[in-house]
Amino acid sequence: MTVSVLLFARYREAAGAAAIAVDVPPGATLADVWKQVRRNVQGLKDEERPLFSCDRVYAGPERSLTGNEEIAAFPPVSGG
Amino acid sequence: MAGLYRIVDHPLDPQEAIRAVSGPDRGAIALFIGTTRDHRDGRPVRYLEYQAYAAMAESVLGDIGREIASRFGTPHLAVLHRVGRLEVGEASVVIAVASAHRREALDACAYAIDRLKKTVPIWKKEHYADGGAWIEGSDAAPAV
Numbered sequence: 001m002t003v004s005v006l007l008f009a010r011y012r013e014a015a016g017a018a019a020i021a022v023d024v025p026p027g028a029t030l031a032d033v034w035k036q037v038r039r040n041v042q043g044l045k046d047e048e049r050p051l052f053s054c055d056r057v058y059a060g061p062e063r064s065l066t067g068n069e070e071i072a073a074f075p076p077v078s079g080g
Numbered sequence: 081m082a083g084l085y086r087i088v089d090h091p092l093d094p095q096e097a098i099r100a101v102s103g104p105d106r107g108a109i110a111l112f113i114g115t116t117r118d119h120r121d122g123r124p125v126r127y128l129e130y131q132a133y134a135a136m137a138e139s140v141l142g143d144i145g146r147e148i149a150s151r152f153g154t155p156h157l158a159v160l161h162r163v164g165r166l167e168v169g170e171a172s173v174v175i176a177v178a179s180a181h182r183r184e185a186l187d188a189c190a191y192a193i194d195r196l197k198k199t200v201p202i203w204k205k206e207h208y209a210d211g212g213a214w215i216e217g218s219d220a221a222p223a224v
Binding site: 008057058074076079080 | 114130131132133135136137139161172173193196197198199200201202203204205214215216217218
């Protein structure tokens with residue numbers, strides 16, 4: 001399945017894109033998706049522990065996906 | 081109105097937050113305004129840039145509103161956060177909390193900004209004379 005990962009802040013700049021699409025097997029986890037992103041995007045290859053969200057709620061790397069979720073990966077937040 | 085949560089790309093109006101939480105059964109409104117600083121560790125900051133995952137940010141702010149309702153007994157929270165380019169000294173965030181008595185409003189307001197800085201998906205980039213850097217919160221570790 002193809003999933004799209006929204007990127008923010010430093011990750012977005014490193015990738016030069018607001019979202020990256022990757023192919024992963026059905027039932028893949030967020031960790032699997034991120035591994036694929038790091039393989040495909042040179043600027044993100046050293047980012048081992050991003051924060052993830054699934055459908056706008058924080059999610060852990062073990063979360064498995066159906067392919068229909070809105071997925072995002074980002075560095076620690078710094079608003080305020 | 082129970083809660084107002086907005087990510088906006090224009091200058092913030094504190095009165096908008098105050099209006100959103102005001103009401104005749106409330107004896108206190110606490111207001112916090114976060115403003116952009118002109119330095120970090122002695123290094124001059126020229127201007128700043130904020131980026132948000134707006135849809136999630138507004139949803140996480142709603143979670144903070146529910147936490148405040150259960151901890152402090154008041155549902156009257158308004159949070160406005162600006163994104164885009166900000167000059168030094170401008171307001172980046174406005175938080176208003178109203179409650180029947182002052183203590184709950186003051187405590188809830190402090191709680192709201194602390195939680196916002198830890199969990200709401202917004203990022204700040206500082207621009208210096210010789211380039212820029214995204215700031216990443218060291219204590220940002222949202223419970224999953």
